[in-house]
């Protein structure tokens with residue numbers, strides 16, 4: 228692979244600061260999620276050391292950090308799968324909203340249920356029947372799998388199964404979609420396809436996305452904002468003021484990736 232040019236300092240590109248994505252320019256967005264002094268201990272070990280974070284409605288946040296820094300722990304707290312040892316977590320209007328959904332690295336489909344039935348599992352407030360079927364089929368069309376509705380999960384590829392998992396998550400019309408390395412097991416080309424699909428659906432549906440990833444390029448390609456976690460604390464909270472759709476390889480993206488890598492490796 229050709230060596231990348233050294234990242235230009237962001238200060239040298241003031242125009243970037245003007246080029247906020249359309250969603251960033253929306254005025255007075257409400258807060259989708261607010262964390263205050265959030266801590267999580269396991270025995271003697273304090274894995275999260277007091278996280279303060281506000282995520283506005285519709286924002287795409289990427290969370291990045293070295294293995295074991297507490298990313299998945301944070302996501303589990305956000306989705307209510309785990310409880311904090313200390314601090315507060317407020318979702319939307321103050322309740323642990325049912326409209327938070329999570330996607331994992333593995334799709335976790337029901338192997339004995341057909342694809343369309345797997346999507347129906349995610350529907351809330353609609354009982355089984357023709358209306359549920361119609362909604363699930365529309366969601367499958369959204370993720371490009373309209374023609375696979377009657378098949379079993381076992382005959383789909385890994386990328387297709389993740390599309391089904393995405394359709395199932397969307398079925399709940401989530402206000403917040405938490406994504407725990409959902410593209411981590413995919414090959415490089417499928418991963419880029421899925422990134423584009425995820426971005427398109429996020430723009431269309433307007434949920435706040437919280438994506439845990441190990442991939443700095445993916446974080447900069449997708450997020451409005453990248454949070455670097457280091458040893459249970461926020462080491463960097465970096466806005467990504469680049470217009471969309473973003474294409475890999477530009478100097479601005481390289482500059483932002485350089486700042487994230489510097490924070491990850493303590494070179495700031």
Ligand SMILES: Nc1ncnc2c1ncn2[C@@H]1O[C@H](COP(=O)(O)OP(=O)(O)OP(=O)(O)O)[C@@H](O)[C@H]1O
Pocket residue numbers: 269274292293294295296297298299300301
């Ligand atoms: N239920 C648990 N009991 C005890 N320790 C835990 C538990 N869950 C997580 N931990 C510890 O908390 C730390 C952070 O784990 P976490 O899974 O959040 O890291 P991560 O940043 O997501 O890592 P990775 O990138 O490797 O997935 C690790 O040291 C882990 O062993």
